[in-house]
């Protein structure tokens with residue numbers, strides 16, 4: 001299944017478009033990060049990591065997930 005990654009320095013948000021039900025939760029609740037009007041529609045630098053993670057967990061379809069980036073030593 002197709003996965004698109006949107007990373008900032010700490011976390012990577014993963015979006016699976018085939019699962020997305022366009023329920024609109026994400027961009028109504030956190031428009032600083034989720035903006036379907038632009039091509040790279042998830043801006044992982046638009047809010048704090050905590051806020052982004054909280055929003056990712058609310059996605060009803062499972063289209064959004066995230067992981068912590070491995071820190072380079």
Ligand code: SF4
Nearest residue numbers: 020021023024026059
């Ligand atoms: S909340 Fe999930 S299902 Fe709804 S638009 Fe965002 S990514 Fe898609």
